[in-house]
Amino acid sequence: MTPRWIFPIFAALALGASVPAQAATIQITMENLVISPAEVSAKVGDTIEWINKDIFAHTATAGNGDWDVAMPPKKTVSSVLKKAGTVDYYCRFHPNMKATLTVAP
Numbered sequence: 001m002t003p004r005w006i007f008p009i010f011a012a013l014a015l016g017a018s019v020p021a022q023a024a025t026i027q028i029t030m031e032n033l034v035i036s037p038a039e040v041s042a043k044v045g046d047t048i049e050w051i052n053k054d055i056f057a058h059t060a061t062a063g064n065g066d067w068d069v070a071m072p073p074k075k076t077v078s079s080v081l082k083k084a085g086t087v088d089y090y091c092r093f094h095p096n097m098k099a100t101l102t103v104a105p
């Protein structure tokens, strides 16, 4: 008889195998009205975890209109990068919050 714990391990391996090997998860934090790091380099297929540590909402809004991520207070939102290029982005509520995301193909 197969021990019960074997099945969750197989399930985890199967999930892991569906993610492309090189894809990374990069964290960008918004705290005290500052985006850090202010410059991030990533690749298409990478996941950005937008972490809002403030008690008010922020957005990460691409200056070129490509994307607009809304972060409720004290929440983390994930998005997957789909397009290569350098994008300057800002927070719609706090236009002084600015940063740059460079996405390689």
Ligand SMILES: [Cu+2]
Pocket (backbone or CB within 6 Å): 057, 058, 059, 091, 092, 093, 094, 097
């Ligand atoms: Cu903001």
